Amino acid sequence: MTPDARQIVFENVSKFYGEVLGVNKVSFSLEPGVTSLVGPNGSGKTTLMNLLTGLIKPSHGAIYVLGLTTHQPVEFFRQVGYCTQFDSFPPGTNGYDFIYWPLRLHGFGHDQAAKLTNEALERAGMSQVARRKVAGYSKGMRQRIRLAQAIAHHPSVLVLDEPLNGLDPMARAESIALFQAIAKQGMHVIISSHILEEVDRISDRVVLMSSGYVVAEGQIKEVRREVRDHPMQILVRCSNAAKLASAAFELDHVVEAKILNDGHGVLVRTRDAEQFYLLLNKIVSAGLVEVDAVAPADDDVNSIYQYLIGSDGGAA
C-alpha cells in the first residue's frame, strides 16, 4: 500500500509486550476529521495511540501518518501533537514554560515561541494561570495545559488520549468545540474517550476495539449497518400508536413493536430499517397516523459496542 499524504494508515500492525498482546493485526486508514477510539480498559486504545506517535514500536507492520513515519522525527512531529494520558510533568515547571520550551525545540525563536505559547494558552483557557507551577494545578487544569502543549505548534494530526477526563462541563464543551474547529480545518483529530455520548456527538467515525483487536471501524451509521444480526431500534412518537404497532407487526423483519407507556409512540425493533421507513411513509401518506418524531433509538456508539462485543462501552 502506498502511504497517502492525507491519511493515517495502519498496515497489519501488531504489538506484543513480551507474550502479552497489545494490539493484533490492526489495519485501517483514516481520513481527516474526528475519529474516536472506543473500547474498555485494556482493549488497546492507548497502545494504538502510542504506536501512532512512535512512543512504542510495532512488533509487526507499519504506520504512516500523512505519508511520514517516526523515522523522520523532525518532519513527523511538526505534523503531530499528542496529548497523552500520563499525568506527569517536569519537576518545577510552570504552565508557560511547559509549552514554551518544546516550541523552542521545534526551532522557533524566542518571539515566535512566546507568541505561539500565548495563543495556545488562550485557546486552552489557561492564560490566567500560566505562570503558576503545574504542580499546583487541578486535574482539569493539568489536562488543559497538556492539550495546550499538543496544539501549540499547529499540528495537522492531533492525538488525544482521554482528553475530557477531569474537565468540568464548561471546559468539556469548550474542548469539544476546539476539537471540532480543528477538524473543520481539514485536520485529523483522534480521540479516545470513555464518555460515549460525547464521542458520539463529535466523531465523524469510530474505531471500536476489544482485547487488542479492531472489531469495527468506520462512520457510526455504517458500523451500525454492519451489525445485521442485531435488530435496530426505532422510536416513533405518533398519535395512533396501536395502529402503527399492528401495521409494523405484519412485516417479517419487525421482531418487536412496543407501545410506549404514555401511549403516544411505538418502539420498533427491526432487521430492515429501510423497509420499515417505507411502511411508515405509506401509513403517514394514507393519513392513518400523525407522526411527531422518528429517531433511531440505538444508533449510538454505546449500543453498537454492546452489540459487537457484548460489553458496555461505558466501562472503557
Place this chain on the structure above:
Amino acid sequence: MSTQNLVARAQKTFKDQPWRLYGSQISVLVRNEVRRNLFIRRRFWVYLLALIPVLILITHNIVTRYNNDPAQMENETVVLAGIVQLYYFRLGIFFACMGIFTWLFRGEIVERTLHYQFLVPVRKEVLVVGKFLAGAIISIVLFETAVLACFYLTYSRFGSAGRSYVFDGPGLGQLGSYLLVTALACLGYGAVFLALSLLFKNPIIPGAMLMGWEAIVPIFPSWAQRLSVTFYLKHLCPVSLPVDGPMAIFTIVAESVSPFVAIFGLLSLTIAILVLSCFLIHRIEITYTAE
C-alpha cells in the same frame, strides 16, 4: 504575521537548513537540562562529593596554620596529586558522573516525563548529544571548581613561596593539567554512564562492575588497559603517585603514551561510546509501567 504563517515559515527555514536546527535544538536542550539539574536539592550529595577534599583541606589549613614550612610543599604536591588521582578520578567524579549522567534519561523515565522529549521534532541522536553536553557542563563546572579550590588551598598557605611555586615554577602547568584531566574524566565517565543508563534499567550494578574494572585494570596487559578511562587520565597527570600496597606486585606498568595520544584516545573512546548511545536510544520505548 499570523501564527499559521509563522509556523509555515519556520518549518520551511529549518527544512532548508537542518544543521542550523540541530544546533539550535542542542543549545535549547543544554540550557534546559543545566537549569533543571544544576543547583538543585536532589544533587546535594554530588556537591558533597566534590567538596569533601575542599572541606578537608580547609580543616587541614586551619589546624596547621602555624606550620607553613616551604620544605613541605613537595609533600603537599604529592598529597594534591593523590586527592585528584585517587579521590576525584576513582571516587568523586566517578560517582558524581554516575548520578548525573544516568539520571539524564533514567531520571526522566522515573519521573514519567521522557515522552515529552520523544514527542518533539528532535532526532534522538540530537537528544543524546544535547543531554550529554548538559551533563558534561554540570560535572565539569562542579569538579573544576573543586579542583581549583583544592589547588588554591594547597599552595596559598605557603605565602610567597607558594605563589612562587605556582607562577614561577611548575604550579600553573600542573593546575592546567589537572583541569584538563578533570574535564576529560567527566567526559569519559559521563559517556560511559550515559550508555549504561540506556542499556540497563538499573545502571548501578554495571556501574559497580565498571568501578571494579577501573580499580584492577593496572594488573592487565597494556592493550586491555587502553579500555579504561583511568589509563588515559593517569598519563596526563603532572605528578606520578608511587605504586605501592598489595596491588603493586600485580601491576604491569603500561607503556607510556604521549599527552596527545592520551587526549585523542580518551576523546575517541568518549565519541565511540556516544555513537553507541545514539544506537541504544532508538531501543527505548515509553512503557513506564514496565520500568
